[in-house]
Amino acid sequence: xxxxxxxxxxxxxxxxxxxxxxxxxxxxxxxxxxxxxxxxxxxxxxxxxxxxxxxxxxxxxxxxxxxxxxxxxxxxxxxxxxxxxxxxxxxxxxxxxxxxxxxxxxxxxxxxxxxxxxxxxxxxxxxxxxxxxxxxxxxxxxxxxxxxxxxxxxxxxxxxxxxxxxxxxxxxxxxxxxxxxxxxxxxxxxxxxxxxxxxxxxxxxxxxxxxxxxxxxxxxxxxxxxxxxxxxxxxxxxxxxxxxxxxxxxxxx
Numbered sequence: 001x002x003x004x005x006x007x008x009x010x011x012x013x014x015x016x017x018x019x020x021x022x023x024x025x026x027x028x029x030x031x032x033x034x035x036x037x038x039x040x041x042x043x044x045x046x047x048x049x050x051x052x053x054x055x056x057x058x059x060x061x062x063x064x065x066x067x068x069x070x071x072x073x074x075x076x077x078x079x080x081x082x083x084x085x086x087x088x089x090x091x092x093x094x095x096x097x098x099x100x101x102x103x104x105x106x107x108x109x110x111x112x113x114x115x116x117x118x119x120x121x122x123x124x125x126x127x128x129x130x131x132x133x134x135x136x137x138x139x140x141x142x143x144x145x146x147x148x149x150x151x152x153x154x155x156x157x158x159x160x161x162x163x164x165x166x167x168x169x170x171x172x173x174x175x176x177x178x179x180x181x182x183x184x185x186x187x188x189x190x191x192x193x194x195x196x197x198x199x200x201x202x203x204x205x206x207x208x209x210x211x212x213x214x215x216x217x218x219x220x221x222x223x224x225x226x227x228x229x230x231x232x233x234x235x236x237x238x239x240x241x242x243x244x245x246x247x248x249x250x251x252x253x
Contacts, residue, residue: 021076064168184209
């Protein structure tokens with residue numbers, strides 16, 4: 001329902017809120033030892049001949065031990081501020097409010113943030129004993145940074161579940177594909193321009209890189225307003241004329 005002002009001295013209301021958000025009940029992920037033991041056993045179960053490549057991999061000293069769920073999620077924060085003023089006289093009443101809401105999500109980095117600013121106004125005025133006018137205005141601006149968390153190919157949670165723990169978050173400084181702008185590992189273990197050992201490990205994307213390099217900024221501006229007039233045609237108010245006009249504008253960019 002639309003809040004309205006009441007006659008009397010101006011009344012101010014202030015509401016503040018801040019909170020911390022966390023990802024909970026996350027699945028327990030295998031460490032590198034458990035993972036290599038599992039894929040080693042899986043290879044043995046195929047009854048393939050020759051040396052088990054994962055047995056050889058267990059002897060490597062350059063493997064990481066990454067928990068991709070721990071790397072992907074962090075504490076998020078929510079902040080909310082609202083200020084309203086209401087009051088008036090026996091002729092004019094008003095209620096005006098403004099608010100700001102921001103949320104930095106639980107995914108690492110700043111690319112899953114949300115910000116919203118709002119302004120509301122509700123004014124009613126008696127022009128005479130029989131004529132009353134009123135107006136409502138809403139201004140709303142939203143700014144969203146969106147990271148895909150769906151189960152499809154670019155979904156960061158999907159890749160956090162699939163990506164082997166033996167892969168590190170960041171590339172080695174000795175990796176010829178390393179760059180300051182993109183230091184994240186992508187394909188498994190670089191050996192040469194055409195060899196990333198993709199035959200041994202899941203060809204998945206780095207979810208931390210997807211979250212950090214995402215740039216899906218969605219902005220929306222909304223304007224909603226209406227104005228109306230009530231006219232008591234008869235003195236006993238048994239017959240009334242009412243007219244309303246409104247508009248709504250939305251800009252997305």
